Amino acid sequence: xxxxxxxxxxxxxxxxxxxxxxxxxxxxxxxxxxxxxxxxxxxxxxxxxxxxxxxxxxxxxxxxxxxxxxxxxxxxxxxxxxxxxxxxxxxxxxxxxxxxxxxxxxxxxxxxxxxxxxxxxxxxxxxxxxxxxxxxxxxxxxxxxxxxxxxxxxxxxxxxxxxxxxxxxxxxxxxxxxxxxxxxxxxxxxxx
Amino acid sequence: xxxxxxxxxxxxxxxxxxxxxxxxxxxxxxxxxxxxxxxxxxxxxxxxxxxxxxxxxxxxxxxxxxxxxxxxxxxxxxxxxxxxxxxxxxxxxxxxxxxxxxxxxxxxxxxxxxxxxxxxxxxxxxxxxxxxxxxxxxxxxxxxxxxxxxxxxxxxxxxxxxxxxxxxxxxxxxxxxxxxxxxxxxxxxxxxxxxxxxxxxxxxxxxxxxxxxxxxxxxxxxxxxxxxxxxxxxxxxxxxxxxxxxxxxxxxxxxxxxxxxxxxxxxxxxxxxxxxxxxxxxxxxxxxxxxxxxxxxxxxxxxxxxxxxxxxxxxxxxxxxxxxxxxxxxxxxxxxxxxxxxxxxxxxxxxxxxxxxxxxxxxxxxxxxxxxxxxxxxxxxxxxxxxxxxxxxxxxxxxxxxxxxxxxxxxxxxxxxxxxxxxxxxxxxxxxxxxxxx
Numbered sequence: 001x002x003x004x005x006x007x008x009x010x011x012x013x014x015x016x017x018x019x020x021x022x023x024x025x026x027x028x029x030x031x032x033x034x035x036x037x038x039x040x041x042x043x044x045x046x047x048x049x050x051x052x053x054x055x056x057x058x059x060x061x062x063x064x065x066x067x068x069x070x071x072x073x074x075x076x077x078x079x080x081x082x083x084x085x086x087x088x089x090x091x092x093x094x095x096x097x098x099x100x101x102x103x104x105x106x107x108x109x110x111x112x113x114x115x116x117x118x119x120x121x122x123x124x125x126x127x128x129x130x131x132x133x134x135x136x137x138x139x140x141x142x143x144x145x146x147x148x149x150x151x152x153x154x155x156x157x158x159x160x161x162x163x164x165x166x167x168x169x170x171x172x173x174x175x176x177x178x179x180x181x182x183x184x185x186x187x188x189x190x191x192x
Numbered sequence: 193x194x195x196x197x198x199x200x201x202x203x204x205x206x207x208x209x210x211x212x213x214x215x216x217x218x219x220x221x222x223x224x225x226x227x228x229x230x231x232x233x234x235x236x237x238x239x240x241x242x243x244x245x246x247x248x249x250x251x252x253x254x255x256x257x258x259x260x261x262x263x264x265x266x267x268x269x270x271x272x273x274x275x276x277x278x279x280x281x282x283x284x285x286x287x288x289x290x291x292x293x294x295x296x297x298x299x300x301x302x303x304x305x306x307x308x309x310x311x312x313x314x315x316x317x318x319x320x321x322x323x324x325x326x327x328x329x330x331x332x333x334x335x336x337x338x339x340x341x342x343x344x345x346x347x348x349x350x351x352x353x354x355x356x357x358x359x360x361x362x363x364x365x366x367x368x369x370x371x372x373x374x375x376x377x378x379x380x381x382x383x384x385x386x387x388x389x390x391x392x393x394x395x396x397x398x399x400x401x402x403x404x405x406x407x408x409x410x411x412x413x414x415x416x417x418x419x420x421x422x423x424x425x426x427x428x429x430x431x432x433x434x435x436x437x438x439x440x441x442x443x444x445x446x447x448x449x450x451x452x453x454x455x456x457x458x459x460x461x462x463x464x465x466x467x468x469x470x471x472x473x474x475x476x477x478x479x480x481x482x483x484x485x486x487x488x489x490x491x492x493x494x495x496x497x498x499x500x501x502x503x504x505x506x507x508x509x510x511x512x513x514x515x516x517x518x519x520x521x522x523x524x525x526x527x528x529x530x531x532x533x534x535x536x537x538x539x540x541x542x543x544x545x546x547x548x549x550x551x552x553x554x555x556x557x558x559x560x561x562x563x564x565x566x567x568x569x570x571x572x573x574x575x576x577x578x579x580x581x582x583x584x585x586x587x588x589x590x591x592x593x594x595x596x597x598x599x600x601x602x603x604x605x606x607x608x609x610x611x612x613x614x615x616x617x618x619x620x621x622x623x624x625x626x627x628x629x630x
Contacts, residue, residue, distance in 0.1 A: 144485075145601070157468055160474070186333040186335045
């Protein structure tokens with residue numbers, strides 16, 4: 001499915017630790033580059049990218065400063081982390097050393113974004129049914145993940161096997177699943 | 193409802209010449225506690241939260257809370273009436289002080305009454321359910337419904353008993369709850385025409401006469417019972433802290449009314465049998481899970497505690513030693529007289545019990561069933577085999593959520609299948625649970 005690899009596309013730089021592309025809205029790691037492979041669990045990192053991006057949008061909206069082209073920069077003791085929405089399908093993340101000059105970092109990010117956009121433009125991600133996304137979201141955030149599917153089964157009356165293969169459910173059943181997930185997570189609405 | 197004639201009871205409790213401990217009896221032969229003749233036992237917040245949650249998942253949140261409030265109201269009214277009778281306090285204010293003190297003594301938190309026979313307000317601080325929900329889940333999820341159905345039912349019953357009103361003369365609504373993000377919990381009480389009479393229930397003595405069970409001997413019976421009695425003394429020596437909470441072994445513990453647990457479990461269960469039989473297996477599984485989560489956290493925490501080491505010396509994680517220790521803990525908590533019947537290490541365990549707090553209730557209230565009804569006990573059996581075979585004791589594990597999920601993410605539970613093969617509810621003379629590794 002992928003015709004390229006970030007490991008081949010990204011030009012190494014002494015201050016660049018990693019680049020990771022997250023597929024939205026499922027927050028699944030699509031591809032990654034690491035200067036030192038397997039140093040960190042980027043799958044795990046990617047699973048929270050959606051939250052950060054969404055929260056950033058809401059903050060900007062509440063400040064009346066929302067713009068689609070905004071990017072997120074987080075500075076920690078060790079790293080500068082930059083997240084940028086490429087389009088509605090992908091978010092790119094860059095992990096630089098904290099001490100790298102910010103001007104040089106921005107320049108490198110711009111350069112890499114061009115490369116990424118070019119290579120991702122023809123890619124058509126597989127459509128994941130919303131119910132699968134909802135249940136995946138539940139598994140990720142439920143307070144007792146080992147029991148979360150059983151709780152949905154009890155709340156909705158749908159057998160566990162059906163929840164594991166939820167294709168073919170009717171509208172009402174899908175709405176019931178979503179409502180039960182919303183209740184378990186204590187959310188008014190589910191923003192996936 | 194709150195007028196100038198309301199009695200305010202926010203005063204320091206007088207040191208009265210009553211000792212709650214003198215009202216608590218522990219029957220070594222059945223390993224049941226009674227408090228003023230009413231069955232009580234110790235349980236942890238993991239169990240309490242999971243059980244309440246399961247009832248609400250099954251019935252729907254609103255109906256679940258209604259059932260829980262009613263069960264709490266019934267059980268607390270019966271309990272407080274007996275305590276008031278035993279202690280002999282007469283005036284409403286003394287009775288309310290007694291109820292408030294009792295609530296804290298049992299580890300449920302603090303209740304402050306500003307109510308009379310027409311209703312009023314009751315504030316709750318550090319209520320066991322709300323406070324521990326916030327501690328356990330508050331960082332992960334938010335909640336829009338209150339959690340303290342038990343506190344509400346208790347508060348309504350306390351005011352009724354204080355003012356000599358019949359059961360169900362006051363309705364109760366939790367209007368503010370820490371689990372919903374508020375600073376404290378608050379209940380509004382309103383006078384109403386009683387909708388029902390207090391359902392009858394046998395006393396501990398009456399039910400023991402009605403349901404006669406053989407004495408079960410565990411493997412190493414002498415040692416198990418000796419440990420149980422020492423632990424029982426230890427539990428009874430625990431005192432709630434300034435918040436009115438009992439905290440120890442990494443969990444919050446309460447002395448609770450067995451009738452509350454049994455009413456919410458079985459009334460909820462049979463409602464689902466009638467209305468949504470297609471989810472009964474799932475409900476049963478989650479009722480068991482509440483026992484499993486308790487067995488793991490509380491029993492594991494006790495077995496690894498310095499208190500355990502102080503009482504019995506350190507253990508080395510020997511599977512049978514863990515099992516026997518777990519059974520002693522169950523006896524000391526007031527679950528019932530249970531014992532290890534057979535143990536084929538890592539392959540099969542059989543536990544028997546003269547009766548559990550669940551089956552004794554079920555057998556006197558409900559018709560005979562086709563299978564075992566000790567849901568907590570089944571979950572506990574599963575937890576005990578895992579504690580004995582899956583937990584890395586030599587690494588001094590921390591009994592936290594992380595370890596729990598790492599062990600039990602697999603729904604097949606490492607191949608252990610637990611089944612209640614005999615039960616008082618089924619008409620058997622005793623209860624028996626087998627755990628087999630397939």
